[in-house]
Amino acid sequence: MASRRLTGLKNLQPNVSEERIFEARIAIQLNAGQVIYSRQLNRLYFHDSIDKRIAPTIKSVLSGLGKRVEIEPILIDEHRFIAVGHKLSVEPEAFVAVRTALRLVGVELGLGDVEIIRRAGL
DSSP states (O other), X not given: OOOOOOTTHHHHSTTOOHHHHHHHHHHHHOOTTEEXXXXXXXXXXXXXXXXXXXXXXXXHHHHHTTOOOOOEEEEOSTTSOOEEEXXXXXXXXXXXXXXXXXXXXXXEEOOSSEEEEEETTO
């Protein structure tokens, strides 16, 4: 599948980074219990479901691998007040373990340049 680059968007939104536009698009697509992994940015985006399994699973796996876990809110408005979901950096090698653990708690993996993972039944 071809890479989904956000070419030209910086020209439409002066002073807004391509990464922030990408994150706003990701945040709009996130549903409860969904995880999206960007291989291009090595970043995991998620919106935990009501049972709160995703964040603890990610923290547990990365801590077990000796990785630093810094989960940040996805801030999408101009003033950076509106938070929709969460994000964190995850190297590809660590993502393999995170993906496996998420599958074990009922999360399915989609394919593509931006991998989409959805909780079973949602």
